[in-house]
Amino acid sequence: MKIKAALAAATLLAASGQLAAKPFCGELVNAFGPFDYRTPDAEQLHLVEQAHFTEEVEQGLKGNTGTLGADLDYTLRAFPNHTRALETLAKVALRQKAVQLPGGKYPVECYFERAVRFVPDDGAAHAAYAGYLYRVGQPEKALPMLEKAVELDPENPSINYNLGLAYAKMKKYDPAVKYARKAYELGFPLPGLKNMLTAAGKWSDKTP
Structure with missing residues (x-):
């Protein structure tokens, strides 16, 4: 009996270990996809977006085939790194003060975790x-x-700008200036970060 009990306990431990190893935010396997949003097949992307990521969905107004959360869920399970859908998801969740949208399969943050897990080399994700x-x-x-x-994605002006802004808000001005200059060299149009650094006495157009 003791041997049987020990074997049963070992089986339970092994099973619990497998459950713990399974990602909390779900497996990426999907009936349709998953596909990389950076290099989509035009027809596959069209099939998803015409039904589940319409203009009203993207604006966060209402769902098309069901709830807004359900349409975003479908889009992001098919294209986990669909950055426009991720932006809409964040906007709606913040507006509703929701951790999980009605109709969504996962909590909001999970969709972002799934994006970077699916394409760990995608800077935009x-x-x-x-x-x-x-x-x-x-x-x-x-x-x-x-x-x-x-x-x-070191040549992306928006990402450089946002990192510079993050450092500026932390008053870490040396890296803030570094990434601000990179962003502006790459053509970023908004002067907000430059103005912030100028006000802090950390920006000069005369110095590199």
Whole structure:
């Protein structure tokens, strides 16, 4: 009996270990997809967007085939790194003060986790995740994500700008100036970060 009990306990431990190892935010396998939003098949993307990511869905007004959350869920299970859908998801969740949207299969943050898990080399997906974390008040988690985004996509002006802005808000002015200059060299149009650094006495157009 003792041997049987020990075997049963070992089986339970093994099963619990497998459950613990399974991602909390679900497996990425999907009936349709998953597909990389950066290099989509035009027909596959059209099939998803014409039904589940219409203009009204993208604006966060209402769902098309069901609830808004359900349409975003479908879009993001088919294209986990669909950055426009991620932005809409964040906007709606913040507006509704919701951790999980009605009709969504996962909590909001899970969709961002799934995006970077699916395409760990996608700087835009990391930047979208960082943006969401900043907006929900988790800068300590957001900054490394944004640093990773710049590492992956160093010539992206928006990502450089946002990292510079994050450092400026932390009063870490040397890296803030570094990424601000990079953003403006790449053509970023908004002067907000430059104005912030100028007001702090850290910006000069005469110095490199």
